[in-house]
Amino acid sequence: MLRSLYAGISGMKVNQTKLDIIANNIANVGTTAFKSSRVRFQDMVSQSMSDASSSSTNTGGVNGKQVGLGVQIAGIDTMVIQGMMQPTSRNLDVAMDGEGYLIVANGPIDGTIPVDDKHTMGTSTLDTSYTRDGALTLDDAGHLLTSDGLRVMGYAIGATTYDATTGVPTIKFVDANDKTIKAVDGLIPLSIPNEMEGKDGSLHKVKSFSIEKDGTIKATLDGGGIAAIGQIAMASFNNPAGLSKVGKNQYVSTSNSGQAVVRSGLGADAANDNSKAYASMLSGMLEMSNVDLAEQFTDMIVASRAFQAMGKTITTGDEILQDIIGLKR
Numbered sequence: 001m002l003r004s005l006y007a008g009i010s011g012m013k014v015n016q017t018k019l020d021i022i023a024n025n026i027a028n029v030g031t032t033a034f035k036s037s038r039v040r041f042q043d044m045v046s047q048s049m050s051d052a053s054s055s056s057t058n059t060g061g062v063n064g065k066q067v068g069l070g071v072q073i074a075g076i077d078t079m080v081i082q083g084m085m086q087p088t089s090r091n092l093d094v095a096m097d098g099e100g101y102l103i104v105a106n107g108p109i110d111g112t113i114p115v116d117d118k119h120t121m122g123t124s125t126l127d128t129s130y131t132r133d134g135a136l137t138l139d140d141a142g143h144l145l146t147s148d149g150l151r152v153m154g155y156a157i158g159a160t161t162y163d164a165t166t167g168v169p170t171i172k173f174v175d176a177n178d179k180t181i182k183a184v185d186g187l188i189p190l191s192i193p194n195e196m197e198g199k200d201g202s203l204h205k206v207k208s209f210s211i212e213k214d215g216t217i218k219a220t221l222d223g224g225g226i227a228a229i230g231q232i233a234m235a236s237f238n239n240p241a242g243l244s245k246v247g248k249n250q251y252v253s254t255s256n257s258g259q260a261v262v263r264s265g266l267g268a269d270a271a272n273d274n275s276k277a278y279a280s281m282l283s284g285m286l287e288m289s290n291v292d293l294a295e296q297f298t299d300m301i302v303a304s305r306a307f308q309a310m311g312k313t314i315t316t317g318d319e320i321l322q323d324i325i326g327l328k329r
Helices: 003-027 293-325
Strands: 037-043 046-050 065-068 071-078 085-087 094-097 101-106 127-131 151-155 160-162 169-171 187-189 195-197 203-211 216-221 226-232 234-236 244-247 250-252 280-283 285-287
Touching (some): 085 094, 169 226
Antiparallel strands (some): 046 065, 085 285, 101 127, 101 151, 127 250, 151 187, 203 216, 244 250
């Protein structure tokens, strides 16, 4: 059978995959913090019709003769470059200007994740994943969540406890203007309560809150004073392109992404402080998709024409076979 038939089939298959990826990229052009993908091709094994030979006294060397047997997918890469920043003027929207992912989890509200002195996370009852989608929300108890209800993890600053029945947090007042603030080791689900203890020890309503560039959440109380109530944690990876997409703008680590390296909290010792290597959190903004429509449509044209060309090699091979069969009348 003609080799061109099978080479044409392989070309149609890989270009169909390329069109699938392009379609997914275009479909997510408006998805918050979406990272586009690309596909790379490589040739299949080549059949040797004759081997190469070296030169001799009377003749020169001869190159080998090989016939390629088609094409296959070399890899599908996630393009982790940052998307544009879109202002929203919403204080619960945060965008990461640089490297880093939010750590989100589901599980018990009082669950914690230990972090060792190498900034890696230990085992926990919480099921963690990662996201750059900073469109955060609050629930009825004041817990800080993603739009899918996953809890945003971070460092406690004031002592935090939770009501066993309602899950409503109680956070001890820590003056945000205190230069010696130190985050509590380990990650907990963060909350922005409706009311909390003030400077005088009595309960005060939280009038407003803000998220600083380092992830610190500050609350302004009606009785005066500004409290630091937590710090949003951030993780990075040696190979962020190796993260696995699990839908809903979430990623999980894989054996090739490496372990999550957690940004150190406020007040960390200078020897262990890695916070300057991470992105700044921009409140009131969201990161947009990094899909370039002009590039995607150009790739679509190339892939569709390549698909048509591969189909033409199959029909041409079929015509040749028909001619061969017609030799016998």
